[in-house]
Structures are given as structure tokens and as C-alpha cells.
Amino acid sequence: MAQSFPFEKPALKKRLRDMGLTDAQLEETIALFDQRSRHMDALSFVLAIERFGIGRDTVYAFLKETGLDDPTLINIFSRADLKKAGLDESKVQEVVFSD
Numbered sequence: 001m002a003q004s005f006p007f008e009k010p011a012l013k014k015r016l017r018d019m020g021l022t023d024a025q026l027e028e029t030i031a032l033f034d035q036r037s038r039h040m041d042a043l044s045f046v047l048a049i050e051r052f053g054i055g056r057d058t059v060y061a062f063l064k065e066t067g068l069d070d071p072t073l074i075n076i077f078s079r080a081d082l083k084k085a086g087l088d089e090s091k092v093q094e095v096v097f098s099d
Helices: 009-019 023-035 042-050 056-065 070-084
Strands: none
Touching: 009 023, 009 056, 023 042, 042 056, 042 070, 056 070
16 A cells, blocks of 8 residues: 655645755646645655755655655665666566565
């Protein structure tokens, strides 16, 4: 089941500004949320924020603070890398080793 992390718009703007977004980038990101009925999946969020040159460590820390665990974050960033490389993630096999 998908997890949801609600933010009041002023709190989200503050968090985005704290991440280093300019006012124009912040408004563009908020507009993306508004276009999608005030919802955005984590993958789309990561791609949107990284496009502004915000460091992956900053985006990772933000998502970690919302409560996402490390395996989920690794999956999100791996999918972002695939999408940026233009690869079809449906054809990529995930292999997990455990003991």
C-alpha cells in the first residue's frame, strides 16, 4: 500500500525553500502538485527536485525525514536513475540477496 505524507502548503514551501529551491523553482514545484490534485509520487518528486540541481543527499534527507525507510529510498532513487537514462524499468529485474 502506498504511503502518504501530507503537508500544509506553507509548511511544504518552507521545507522546499530549506532544501535550496529558489522562489521560481518553489512556485514551479507547487504548481506541479496543484496540477496533480495536490499529490505527487516520490519518483516524480525526486525527478522534479533534482532537475533544479538540488543534491541527492538533500532530497534523500528530506524524504527520510518524512518517514521513508532506506530500502524504499534506494528503490526510488534507482528508478529515478533508470528514468533519467531512458531505460524501461519494467524490463529491469530486481535481485535481492539476504541471509
